[in-house]
Amino acid sequence: MKNKKIILVSLVSLSVLINATHTVHADSANFSVTPKIGENQVGQNLGYFNLLLKPKQTQNVEFTLNNNSNQTIKVKTTFGTAFTSQSGNVGYTPDLVEPDPSLKINLKDYVKLPQTLTIKPKSTTTVTARVTMPDENIKGVIAGGFNFEDASTSESTQKSSGVSITNRYRYVIGLVLQNDTVKVDPTLNLGKVGPDQVNGRNVITANLTNSAPAYLMQMNTDAVVTKYNDSSIKYTYNNVAMEMAPNSNFNLAIPVSIPGALNGKTSEPLKPGKYHLKMTVYGGKDDKGKYQTMVNDQVTKYDYKWVFDKDFVITGAKASSLNAKDATINHKPKIDWLLIVGFAAIILLLLIIIFLLFKRRKKDEEENEESVENKKD
Incomplete structure (x- = not known):
C-alpha cells in the first residue's frame, strides 16, 4: 500500500489578474523550491511566475532548490497545463486529464526544463527552464505549473501490519503567460x-x-x-x-x-x-x-x-x-407484505375448500350407511 503526499507550494489558484494564491508548507519535505522572479513580472510577491511577453519572445526562468536532508536526493521535474479537478479546484499535475477542446494553445508545448536533478546533502542548486511565447498574439492568459517531485524513495515499514508506506513530496509553482493585461471574462x-x-x-x-x-x-x-x-x-x-x-x-x-x-x-x-x-x-x-x-x-x-x-x-x-x-444502498430484498397476505389468503381459501369437501364427503358416507341399514330392515 502506498500513500503519496502531494505538497503544493506557492500555488494552488490564480485569478485573471493574478491576485490570489494559496501556500502550503511541509516541514518534513526533503527539499524546498524558490522561484526567482524577474522584472517583467505582472504583480509582485506572488510566489509564482506571471510573465508579460511578446509573441515569439523567449525567457529563462530560474528556481533555487535546496536539499534540507543529510542524503543525496533526486528531484524529478515536469510541467503540467492548468486544468480543473473533479472537486472544482485548479490543478497542474501533468497529463492527469484530457485538455478541453477549447484549449487551442497548450502551454506545456512551450516550456523546456531538465527532467531529473541530483542534489547533494545540505546543498543548493539552480534550475533553469526555457519559456517561449507562441507565435500568434493571444488574448487572456495561458497557464500551467512546474512540478518538482522527490524521486528518492523513503520507506517506513509498520511491522505490526506489514504495510510499506512511501512518502513523496511535490512542489508546484505556477506559470502564467500573457501578451497584455487586458481583462478577459470567463465563459x-x-x-x-x-x-x-x-x-x-x-x-x-x-x-x-x-x-x-x-x-x-x-x-x-x-x-x-x-x-x-x-x-x-x-x-x-x-x-x-x-x-x-x-x-x-x-x-x-x-x-x-x-x-x-x-x-x-x-x-x-x-x-x-x-x-x-x-x-x-x-x-x-x-x-x-x-x-x-x-x-x-x-x-x-x-x-x-x-x-x-x-x-x-x-x-x-x-x-x-x-x-x-452502490455500496450504501441496502440490497436486501424488501418483504412484500401484500404478496404474502395474498398467498396466505389463497392458502386459507384452499384449506376451507378442502375442509368443506372433506365434510361433504363424510356426510355423504354417513347418508350411504344409513341407506344401507334401512334396506336391511
Whole structure:
C-alpha cells in the first residue's frame, strides 16, 4: 500500500489578474523550491511566475532548490497545463486529464526544463527552464505549473501490519503567460447532465466548461435536481469556494447517495424517470460587482452570474446498474407484505375448500350407511 503526499507550494489558484494564491508548507519535505522572479513580472510577491511577453519572445526562468536532508536526493521535474479537478479546484499535475477542446494553445508545448536533478546533502542548486511565447498574439492568459517531485524513495515499514508506506513530496509553482493585461471574462457553459458514480456512490454529474482563456475564481455554485411527477425526490449541492482554470471543464457531482459516513443509515436507490437540473453559478467576488447573493448570512457581490436549466432522463437499465454497484444502498430484498397476505389468503381459501369437501364427503358416507341399514330392515 502506498500513500503519496502531494505538497503544493506557492500555488494552488490564480485569478485573471493574478491576485490570489494559496501556500502550503511541509516541514518534513526533503527539499524546498524558490522561484526567482524577474522584472517583467505582472504583480509582485506572488510566489509564482506571471510573465508579460511578446509573441515569439523567449525567457529563462530560474528556481533555487535546496536539499534540507543529510542524503543525496533526486528531484524529478515536469510541467503540467492548468486544468480543473473533479472537486472544482485548479490543478497542474501533468497529463492527469484530457485538455478541453477549447484549449487551442497548450502551454506545456512551450516550456523546456531538465527532467531529473541530483542534489547533494545540505546543498543548493539552480534550475533553469526555457519559456517561449507562441507565435500568434493571444488574448487572456495561458497557464500551467512546474512540478518538482522527490524521486528518492523513503520507506517506513509498520511491522505490526506489514504495510510499506512511501512518502513523496511535490512542489508546484505556477506559470502564467500573457501578451497584455487586458481583462478577459470567463465563459461558463453547461454540457451533458446524467447519472454516474463517484467513489462507489450514486451522483448526478453536470459538465461545466470555462471556454475562455481566463481563470474563473471564487465560484459560488448552487444546484438542485428534481424529479418530474415526484416531489419527494430532490438532490441539492452548494459550494461557495470553487474555481476553474482557463479553457477547462469538469464534472460537477451532485450527491444522490449519502456522501460521507453512513452512521447506520442507507441510501435510497436511484429511480428511473425524467429529471430537471437548475443551477446558479456566481463568480469573481467584487465589492462593486453587479450581482449579489447571500453567503454565510452576508450579502456578497460578484462580477459574474450564470443560470442553467436542463432536463435529462435516467433509464431503468442505468438506474439498476448504478444501484447494484452502490455500496450504501441496502440490497436486501424488501418483504412484500401484500404478496404474502395474498398467498396466505389463497392458502386459507384452499384449506376451507378442502375442509368443506372433506365434510361433504363424510356426510355423504354417513347418508350411504344409513341407506344401507334401512334396506336391511
